[in-house]
Amino acid sequence: MPVKGMNLLLIKPFNFVHICLLAVGVGAIYLIWYKLRGKSEKTRERFLIGLCVANIALYFIYKVFLSVDAEFVQVSGLEKFNWFNELPLQLCNINLFLIPIGILTRRRGILGFAFFIAPLGAAMALTFPEIAFNGYSLLLPRMLGFYFTHLLLIVCGISLTTLGFYRPEYRDFPGIVAAFIVLSLGAHLVNTILRSTVCPQADYFFTYGADISVLNMLWSVIPIPYVYLLPALAVLLAYMGAITLGFNTVDRLRADSAVAAGNLRE
Numbered sequence: 001m002p003v004k005g006m007n008l009l010l011i012k013p014f015n016f017v018h019i020c021l022l023a024v025g026v027g028a029i030y031l032i033w034y035k036l037r038g039k040s041e042k043t044r045e046r047f048l049i050g051l052c053v054a055n056i057a058l059y060f061i062y063k064v065f066l067s068v069d070a071e072f073v074q075v076s077g078l079e080k081f082n083w084f085n086e087l088p089l090q091l092c093n094i095n096l097f098l099i100p101i102g103i104l105t106r107r108r109g110i111l112g113f114a115f116f117i118a119p120l121g122a123a124m125a126l127t128f129p130e131i132a133f134n135g136y137s138l139l140l141p142r143m144l145g146f147y148f149t150h151l152l153l154i155v156c157g158i159s160l161t162t163l164g165f166y167r168p169e170y171r172d173f174p175g176i177v178a179a180f181i182v183l184s185l186g187a188h189l190v191n192t193i194l195r196s197t198v199c200p201q202a203d204y205f206f207t208y209g210a211d212i213s214v215l216n217m218l219w220s221v222i223p224i225p226y227v228y229l230l231p232a233l234a235v236l237l238a239y240m241g242a243i244t245l246g247f248n249t250v251d252r253l254r255a256d257s258a259v260a261a262g263n264l265r266e
Contacts (some may be wrong), residue, residue: 062145
């Protein structure tokens, strides 16, 4: 039975329920840091990897519910549910796997990609949800799966820094850009194969365009699949630069405060 229009935990971008959900995410980030501060690196590592594994399980359970959700198919304008269109290969949910891989390998390119992209991509998904996830009760299985999977991606991505696994540095940028190019090229190859075989609508990493204002603008200038995304790297670099500058500024202020406190003690 459709629940659109019901007031019970109806969620839309920036309504009361949506803001409360985001507040839960902020609280979870703080609580994880508070409980694990001072714990060993191994304990922090096991916890965050365990949280990622739990989110992977949640993702696939959510997709199982989605596969039998007739309303989702109808509202999305699909002929039928297609598993090949629901793989964890999007800009945000690919980090379900990249975050634990980065923690285990300590590869800064992967950690940097996960830190910058997972919260950004997940936040964009929560702020601009597709029609099937906008204006329905949060109690629906597909809504619970969609919102909590993306919320946990934000929590895990930011926790990479709060738990001490990654601190952004400018020297990481080439590795992060390389990771983006490799992953997006891989996604484009998957899209090309799926579109010519079992899933004509496959568009992981939006390499074939998307109904997003910035991407629409780029497509109007460069109407070539995948190639049209490349100018977006400049935006990504500016975003990473601003975040890294913020971290460097905080670190410098802390160092200056420590020096000043030491001078006072002397």
